[in-house]
Amino acid sequence: MSLRGAPPGGATKQSPFTTYLHLLLKWNKAHNLTAITDPGEIKIKHFEDSLAPLPFLPTPCRLLDIGCGAGFPGIPLKIKRPDLEVVLLDSRRKKTAFCEAVIRKLDLEEITAVQGRAEDATVQTKLGRFDAVISRAAFSIAEFLKIARPYLKKDGVAIAMKSRRWPEEKTILGNWKLKTVFDYELSNDLGRRSLLIF
Numbered sequence: 001m002s003l004r005g006a007p008p009g010g011a012t013k014q015s016p017f018t019t020y021l022h023l024l025l026k027w028n029k030a031h032n033l034t035a036i037t038d039p040g041e042i043k044i045k046h047f048e049d050s051l052a053p054l055p056f057l058p059t060p061c062r063l064l065d066i067g068c069g070a071g072f073p074g075i076p077l078k079i080k081r082p083d084l085e086v087v088l089l090d091s092r093r094k095k096t097a098f099c100e101a102v103i104r105k106l107d108l109e110e111i112t113a114v115q116g117r118a119e120d121a122t123v124q125t126k127l128g129r130f131d132a133v134i135s136r137a138a139f140s141i142a143e144f145l146k147i148a149r150p151y152l153k154k155d156g157v158a159i160a161m162k163s164r165r166w167p168e169e170k171t172i173l174g175n176w177k178l179k180t181v182f183d184y185e186l187s188n189d190l191g192r193r194s195l196l197i198f
Helices: 016-031 037-051 074-080 093-108 123-125 139-151
Strands: 062-066 083-090 111-115 130-138 153-163 180-185 192-197
Touching: 016 037, 016 074, 016 093, 037 074, 037 123, 062 074, 062 111, 062 139, 074 083, 074 093, 083 093, 083 123, 093 111, 111 123, 123 139, 139 153
Parallel strands: 062 083, 062 130, 083 111, 130 153
Antiparallel strands: 153 192, 180 192
């Protein structure tokens, strides 16, 4: 998956992913947003990994990223699919403040960062329902599904981004149906991941 996002025809405008990377490295010095500090690894472990769910997002799509951290996967998905309406949710103010800075810098529309706990009923009421809810390694599968349910539309999809060790969780799915498991490998042998689509 190309991360360039750069204009054609030899234009020199900086890629949004490059701008995002520079902001992340700058903020990370003071705010500890990610343990990964090597630019090459950030491009693969954060940016490339964040784009794996693209084929599984419906059209049109209102997307909620729960536990978004430094904006992964919500912001990369928005960069690659500008038609998405995205809400980034995290309980930590430093994370949502960074996401807001990226949104402003990249001049992204129809994407907002919200500070709050997904389990909070007032947050659920405020944010409403979504076509897709996603989380990237922020919760166990069981926790994620419990948290995601109030936010999903009737035919919405829940997407859990996990390591290949996810079967060890022995999750009781209840009335959830695991529709698809998509296994993939990151570039340069930097990891093996799974998408679980419910």
